[in-house]
Amino acid sequence: MMTYQHIPVLLQEVLQILDPKPGDSFVDATLGGGGYTEALLSRTAPKGKVLAMDLDVDAIQAFKLRIKNQESSKRVIAVHNNFSKVAHVVAEHKFGPVAGIVADIGLSSYELDSAGRGISFQKDEPLDMRFDISGNAPTAAFMLAEYGEQELTSIFKNYGEEKFAKQIARNIVRNRDLHKITRTTDLTAIIADSIPARLRHRASDSYRRVFQALRIAVNAELENLEKFLPEALGILPSGGTLAVVTFHSLEDRIVKQFFVKAATGCVCPKDFPTCICGRTPGAEILTKKPVIAGAPEVSQNSRAKSAKLRAIRKL
Ligand SMILES: C[S@@+](CC[C@H](N)C(=O)[O-])C[C@H]1O[C@@H](n2cnc3c(N)ncnc32)[C@H](O)[C@@H]1O
Known part of the structure; x- marks a missing residue:
């Protein structure tokens, strides 16, 4: 395996929203090159923990190898699994309570450029394309x-x-x-x-x-995202944050619609004198508009151009 390379996108913006504090625990649903996970480990030191997931065994192996001699290696659990099963994985590892969950959807630069799986049309490779x-x-x-x-x-x-x-x-x-x-x-x-x-x-x-x-x-990317969102919100305690970065309009739409629904309270017709639906909002939207990368980041990393970050806080 070549070095697992990926420059994290919108990292500062994600950290600002997740607001990690010493001792907090987080789930990184998409480990990739480990950029988010490492930043979370460092901000939550000395006792905070991260459960990181990825469908790509190469991501898991490369990360474990890279941090094996670091103090933070004892505070991270790297799991090869699909984030559509995040609730099961968190329960299996008796992990939590979690202060926040982050997912940076899509593929890593490693998967696109070096994995040899035929994801990029610019290389002559076998047409595999699977993350897993x-x-x-x-x-x-x-x-x-x-x-x-x-x-x-x-x-x-x-x-x-x-x-x-x-x-x-x-x-x-x-x-x-x-x-x-x-x-x-x-x-x-x-x-x-x-x-x-x-x-x-x-x-x-x-x-x-x-x-x-x-x-x-x-990779059933949209289906996995649709399964992930309710599971992630479900395992968060009140006050926990869910932050999702997407790179494709179809994915952003799924996230946006899910967040709007989660943050919607009473749906009774406006002319009803009192509420009969009994619905209360389950979350508060933290990003009225999606957060996008600034010009300096885009100029250094063109992948950041299409990135959109949305977040909610569970009520
Ligand atoms: C954009 S990268 C994440 C980069 C990471 N935030 C970082 O800072 O390096 C996306 C990662 O999500 C993984 N992935 C895609 N779909 C997944 C799924 N359904 N479950 C778990 N991981 C998935 C990919 O294998 C890839 O490594």
């Missing part, structure tokens, strides 16, 4: 070999907003018996063939959208 390479969940190559035209079209359209989704899916299904699509270059060739010649100079836009869409499907 330890399991036997379907790879991108499997989906491209087995899924029907309609299913592929909706993946490219819904998760990638690709204009030529239908043509690309049709070409994949028509040609795949003769030319197996197992490598990134097989897929980029089919995409290039599927878009009109006059637009082919912009083919890399379609590559990016289709690759992103496949990655989201392979």
